[in-house]
Amino acid sequence: MSKPSLKSVGPVAVPSLPTSIAQVGTITKYELLNYFRSRRFFVLLIIGIVISAIFTAVVGYYGITYLNLTSALGFYSFWWGNSITLVVILSGIFFGGDAISGEFQNKTGYFLVGNPLRRSSIYIGKWIAALTASLIIFAIYAAIAVGNGIYYFGTSIPYQFGDSLVFSVLYLVAVLGFTFFFSSLFKSSSMSILVTAILFLFAFSLIELIVSRLAQIEPWFIITYGAGIIGNVLMDPYPLTQSTRGPGGREVSTFAVSIPQGIAILVGYFVITAVIGLLLFERKEFT
Amino acid sequence: MSVPSIEAVNLSKRYGSFSALSNLNLKIEGSKCVGFLGPNGAGKTTTLKLFTDMIRATEGKALINGVSVHENKKKALAPVGSLIESPEIYPALTPREALSMVAEIRGMPRSERKRKIEKVVAEVKMEEWLDKKVGKFSKGMKQRINISAALLSEPEILLLDEPSTGLDPRGMSEVREIVKSLKQKNRLIFMSSHLLNEVSDICDEVAMIDHGKLLVYDKLSNVVSRFSGADGGAIIIDVGLSREIDDQTVSGTISSFPGVVSAEKLEGKNLRLHFSGGIENQEKLLSDLVMMKIGLISFHPSSSALEDTYLNLIKATL
Structure with a gap:
């Protein structure tokens, strides 16, 4: 193969690039801007406000005595314990479901990956943006719950509600780690959203039920079991695993996740799925 | 550097x-x-x-x-x-x-x-x-x-x-x-x-x-001259001029330059040359055309020559 002659030109100027952390910040900033401009953020915000409105209306209509919400702890358990996991799961589906797969299906990834930045910066930047957008919804939802709590029970908010808030954020972190991992598995947005929705809305709860009730095995490997600490911490006393004699003298256990166990499950889910999801994205090809 | x-x-x-x-x-x-x-x-x-x-x-x-x-x-x-x-x-x-x-x-x-x-x-x-x-x-x-x-x-x-x-x-x-x-x-x-x-x-x-x-x-x-295959290795060169040129100059002077197989006037003020003579003669041809002061504004192998080259090379691998 003949080699064409070389023209002489000036020295190649190598541009100085920002650090990878700064590039993560850039991705986060524009991903958030994209969220705020798109409908999905406002749809989820409206869903959160509607759920809050339903609780406000129910409590207002029936009254705390009729609902047997005689203490502040009982009130927060009723409101927060019964609904925050749904808000967290919806955040995971809305912001994480197609976060990575959408880059392939919609070809937006082609705009980014040809630039001098690591793929991990894209992944982490998008994850932080999803977490930030979710936390905004989460904060509004929490503010409405606290507002109602203060209205009925005054400003003395039980410390367990603070614990539950922290555990909810931990659950959100784990759910987003998991949804990003699933999003990295697929190149189709609708497929990754659908699978994530089915898993969190039905499959995990069903598996947890089957494993704990029928097989009588503690479902420590299910993320939704770990998330049980969000509601459990709002109960007084904190529920414990109990064994009773069922029909035919068979021992039947009702499992309750402890706080250390729940934290370990949620942290474990986040760490494992975040690492695998990142590795998958690093290796995935824009074919 | x-x-x-x-x-x-x-x-x-x-x-x-x-x-x-x-x-x-x-x-x-x-x-x-x-x-x-x-x-x-x-x-x-x-x-x-x-x-x-x-x-x-x-x-x-x-x-x-x-x-x-x-x-x-x-x-x-x-x-x-x-x-x-x-x-x-x-x-x-x-x-x-x-x-x-x-x-x-x-x-x-x-x-x-x-x-x-x-x-x-x-x-x-x-x-x-x-x-x-x-x-x-x-x-x-x-x-x-x-x-x-x-x-x-x-x-x-x-x-x-x-x-x-x-x-x-x-x-x-x-x-x-x-x-x-x-x-x-x-x-x-x-x-x-x-x-x-x-x-x-x-x-x-x-x-x-x-x-x-x-x-x-x-x-x-080089690619065009080596692989176009037309006219025994001839390539087509399109020449753009800023003014009209007379037929005598085309058929007489330009056609007689080394390597030029044929020269024809195209619509407007363009010429098409069938050329066979390597890169040195091509350089000389360009220089000769400039020296003629005929208003030369462009000189390049035509896309049809590249197309011939392309088709020859791709056909060869089918």
């Missing part, structure tokens, strides 16, 4: 038993425009994707300025602007925001961003759309923004995958002018295209690929 370079070293890409790219060895250095030609599925886009780390090589390395793209992507792609497969931009963002994102990723100082963004957007004639959401844009408009994103950091090296895709004829012409202007600014441009007239018009060199294998890489004129 270093020059911009891209190099494929034994670069291969396989998908199962299908070989998309086979043992490509190609080194391009210096400021020039190289057209990358081949039929659909030949391996052009695969090569460009390997140079931007969109896919991983099965074997071999893609080097930019001597740096492995896969092993040190940030450093390798720092001097590179690329446009691969008509990317989509987040539909909720405006061109200004999308380009700001690229500018920030590339570390462009804040003080320069606004001016540079407005400059590249003006270059692709999209000033009026700078603050409108991309989601409402046509394919051609998005492609213009993609081109401006590739140009934004004034990169030393441009990797372009069919940059005219989706553009109307005016847009195609504008892209050609942009690439030509970049050539004046000491850039290395590696551009795949199906438009042979585009390559013929813009590029100094061509690389042809088929079935994942490099067929030839050389200066455009």
